[in-house]
Amino acid sequence: MKTVKVDLKKEVDSSYEITIGSSFAREVLQKLRDEGAYFMVDENVFELYQDYFDHNNMFRFRADEHNKTHESVVSVLGFLFKCGARRDANLAIVGGGITGDVGGFAAATYMRGISFVQMPTTLLSMVDSSVGGKTGINFRGAKNNVGAFSQPQHVYIDMHFLNTLTDEEFLNGVAEVIKYGAIFDKEFFDYLSANKDKVIARDLDTLAYVVKRCCEMKADVVKKDEKEKGDRALLNFGHTFAHAIETDSHHGVKHGYAVATGMYLETDFAVKQGEATEETLNAIADILRLYGFDLSYEIEDRDLFIQAMLADKKADKKGLTLALTPAIGSCKILKNIPPQSIEDYFNNI
Ligand code: GLY
Numbered sequence: 131m132k133t134v135k136v137d138l139k140k141e142v143d144s145s146y147e148i149t150i151g152s153s154f155a156r157e158v159l160q161k162l163r164d165e166g167a168y169f170m171v172d173e174n175v176f177e178l179y180q181d182y183f184d185h186n187n188m189f190r191f192r193a194d195e196h197n198k199t200h201e202s203v204v205s206v207l208g209f210l211f212k213c214g215a216r217r218d219a220n221l222a223i224v225g226g227g228i229t230g231d232v233g234g235f236a237a238a239t240y241m242r243g244i245s246f247v248q249m250p251t252t253l254l255s256m257v258d259s260s261v262g263g264k265t266g267i268n269f270r271g272a273k274n275n276v277g278a279f280s281q282p283q284h285v286y287i288d289m290h291f292l293n294t295l296t297d298e299e300f301l302n303g304v305a306e307v308i309k310y311g312a313i314f315d316k317e318f319f320d321y322l323s324a325n326k327d328k329v330i331a332r333d334l335d336t337l338a339y340v341v342k343r344c345c346e347m348k349a350d351v352v353k354k355d356e357k358e359k360g361d362r363a364l365l366n367f368g369h370t371f372a373h374a375i376e377t378d379s380h381h382g383v384k385h386g387y388a389v390a391t392g393m394y395l396e397t398d399f400a401v402k403q404g405e406a407t408e409e410t411l412n413a414i415a416d417i418l419r420l421y422g423f424d425l426s427y428e429i430e431d432r433d434l435f436i437q438a439m440l441a442d443k444k445a446d447k448k449g450l451t452l453a454l455t456p457a458i459g460s461c462k463i464l465k466n467i468p469p470q471s472i473e474d475y476f477n478n479i
Contacts (some may be wrong), residue, residue, distance in 0.1 A: 132159050148261060149284070150338060154286070168204060170222070170453075174227045197228075206233060210240050218244070221236070221247075221248070223243075223247060227252065230255050250291075256292075258306045261352070263352070304329065312455045317459075322340070330421070367455055367461060368390070368453075370387065370442045371388075372388035378434050396452055399452070406456045436469070
């Protein structure tokens with residue numbers, strides 16, 4: 131037998147920068163237009179910021195969890211094809227997490243991958259989905275279970291977009307912000323408690339610090355584990371239960387709100403397994419309630435809920451995997467959790 135090795139170690143440097151500032155989006159969009167980029171723009175963002183865009187080479191997308199689908203990806207691919215986009219094309223994606231995930235996935239597959247930039251316009255997408263290269267869609271009822279790792283060429287975060295977010299959408303992002311403090315940085319967690327009024331008032335300097343700190347923490351994890359073979363799974367604290375809540379509620383509960391309840395329930399589960407302290411559970415409940423999250427959730431369909439948890443991408447044949455916070459500012463992965471112990475937990479609460 132003969133062996134030929136395909137040596138692919140770091141042939142391509144996929145590093146990129148995240149630029150965080152205020153009121154620079156128009157300028158960046160003009161530059162991208164001058165360079166011949168194509169644009170995928172969230173419909174609401176387009177309505178609010180019409181003078182940032184022209185109609186050429188633009189695909190407007192009505193972002194909704196229900197159209198985070200392969201049909202939407204096909205529409206973006208159709209748009210690129212109709213425009214005659216070639217392999218050297220660049221897709222500028224302007225919008226929240228759903229727009230970013232769908233657009234990023236289309237860019238990752240068009241001509242086997244074209245470059246794209248992310249311009250997130252919601253707090254949630256600024257601190258999470260626009261950074262790290264996870265792109266994808268929901269498939270057959272399971273959340274984000276089809277997709278690709280594909281890094282953007284640049285992430286442009288213009289804090290100014292936060293001024294026009296609804297309160298509901300803003301709070302949707304706050305849950306992910308709190309998650310970073312809970313799993314990585316107690317000082318940041320305490321900062322969020324102490325500065326709640328400034329955060330809620332959307333004080334741009336406070337938010338610029340918050341967004342930058344979250345991006346730093348995320349960049350650090352992604353740098354070490356781009357394809358989630360290990361520590362990147364820590365970012366999923368709260369998400370296993372959250373995905374089940376989203377599925378069970380038919381996406382009536384938004385992602386961030388589901389993550390808030392998920393962080394609380396996963397920590398409660400961890401306490402009952404002897405993996406976290408009561409003090410941690412109380413600290414998590416306190417900060418989430420301080421920001422106005424309602425941590426209760428009435429399961430609609432227990433079977434669907436448990437099934438959704440089992441469909442979690444981190445689950446394998448040995449059982450479920452959960453990212454947990456044993457104490458604020460620390461995190462660990464708990465593997466091989468028998469599905470029965472989760473069922474028992476839900477039967478007893
Ligand atoms: N949202 C979790 C991650 O990007 O890994």
